[in-house]
Amino acid sequence: MKNVEYIIVGDGYAGLFFAHQLIKNNKSFVIFSEGRKSASQVSAGIINPVVLKKFTTFWKAQEQIDFLKDSLKEIESYTGENYLIDAPIHRIFHDKNEQDLWLKKSAHTELTNFLDENFDHLEVVKNDFRTGKVSQSARLNVNGFFAGLFNYFEKNNLWVKEKFDYSQLHPLESSYKDFVFGNIIFCEGMGVKENPYFSGIGVIPNKGHHIRVKLSQPIPDHITIKKKHFLFPMDNGLHFYGGTYDREQLHHHIDESAVTQLVNGLSEFYPYDFEVAEVHFGFRPTVKDRRPIIGNHRDFRNLHVFNGLGARGILNGCYFARDLFRCIEENIPLQEEVSMNRFN
Structure with missing residues (x-):
């Protein structure tokens, strides 16, 4: 034994x-x-202290971010690699109201360290109302x-x-x-x-799809772009775009309506040609x-x-x-x- x-x-x-x-x-x-x-x-490996629909944060967000960074340094000591990618989230604003809400929320004590007050304009993608950067956000090299x-x-x-x-x-x-x-x-x-x-x-299953796409015009590789979903470059020449949330269609194969949702979502702000190379899905275990x-x-x-x-x-x-x-x-x-x- x-x-x-x-x-x-x-x-x-x-x-x-x-x-x-x-x-x-x-x-x-x-x-x-x-x-x-x-x-x-x-x-996706997104590390994000902000709920990007409402511009709010969540329980123990700062403590969790700090603890994760320390833990990844400890893991590096025995694997020899740092898996943290410094690619902060840039949230594309839908309209002027979202800009104003972001600025209002950024003054709140629990959000001041997360919502950058200075807006950016990104090349390549449509962002007429500019983008807001989520400070301390990053990605994990999954x-x-x-x-x-x-x-x-x-x-x-x-x-x-x-x-x-x-x-x-x-x-x-x-x-x-x-x-x-x-x-x-x-x-x-x-x-x-x-x-x-x-x-x-x-635990309640929540099915999530993402697509991996070939973009005809590359986006900056040091950021993560968010509108409805997240877009960022992968290390194989493809870009990740996703993911969806679905508690109804729980079969174990690709849901074409989710793929359509993602293609339409990407087309909203990426004005050039792209090709869907791969579709992936998984079931997140969520709690009420x-x-x-x-x-x-x-x-x-x-x-x-x-x-x-x-x-x-x-x-x-x-x-x-x-x-x-x-x-x-x-x-x-x-x-x-x-x-x-x-x-x-």
């Missing part, structure tokens, strides 16, 4: 940021992943982040490349196949619905109150769930991985806002 302090099940942001907490604190673990692309791995961490796991024999088999788990004996464990962290996204221990948690679901099983205290990261998977995954780790290791209670007990 192999003894490990932790088993992680899942390969999205929740699983990888929790693995970072274990590496940082010298805990032994293995991570179970089949190596298929999760919703996290096809995500492909690099997942490739770098899984390369580290593989080199250090931490990656078990197989589907987790719930029928082989024996919580009372703290055993799974040939592993004896201290704790299991289930970070499965919408896969949690197949998990007999946590299938009842309140827009906060993660974290906690342990009521009967088996060694089984934990870390889920419901929603559209802010990077910030939520990074920040609350530490909360879960401290809860298990130091008996520091989870904040009520994210504890699964809030639904009891």
Whole structure:
């Protein structure tokens, strides 16, 4: 039998940021992943402290941004790469009213560090009412982040490349196949619905599509453009544009109406020819109150769930991985806002 302090099940942001907490604190673990692309791995990687429809911020935004930057530096120390892309969001204003609202909101204490008062005019795209820059926004190099961490796991024999088999788990004996464990962290996204221990948690699938396009006229590579959706250059000559939100069309294939929505959205502000090269989609695990679901099983205290990261998977995954780790290791209670007990 192999003894490990932790088993992680899942390969999205929740699983990888929790693995970072274990590496940082010298805990032994293995991570179970089949190596298929999760919703996290096809995500845009946007790091954004502002809700760009209403120009508002959200709970613990500054703390989460600061903690993410520190964590990515720590991850760089063992992968050798910095995955943070300094490409701030430039929000295209629809009209003068949006400009005025932005300026009004930028005077609020909680937004003054995020909403730049100086407007810009971008070349190439239509932005008659200019753009507002979101300070402290950035992007994660999504492909690099997942490739770098899984390369580290593989080199250090931490990656078990197989589907987790719930029928082989024996919580009372703290055993799974040939592993004896201290704790299991289930970070499965919408896969949690197949998990007999946590299938009842309140995550709601939200399907998101994005397209990868060939632009006939390139856009600046040091920014992320946002109108209805996000547009930015990728490292393969294509540009990412997306993503949509859909709680109704939950089939596991491409929804052509979502593709049409994206093509029309891009055409609104990109006045040149472009070609759709690829279409991707994934299912975000969202929660009614827009906060993660974290906690342990009521009967088996060694089984934990870390889920419901929603559209802010990077910030939520990074920040609350530490909360879960401290809860298990130091008996520091989870904040009520994210504890699964809030639904009891």
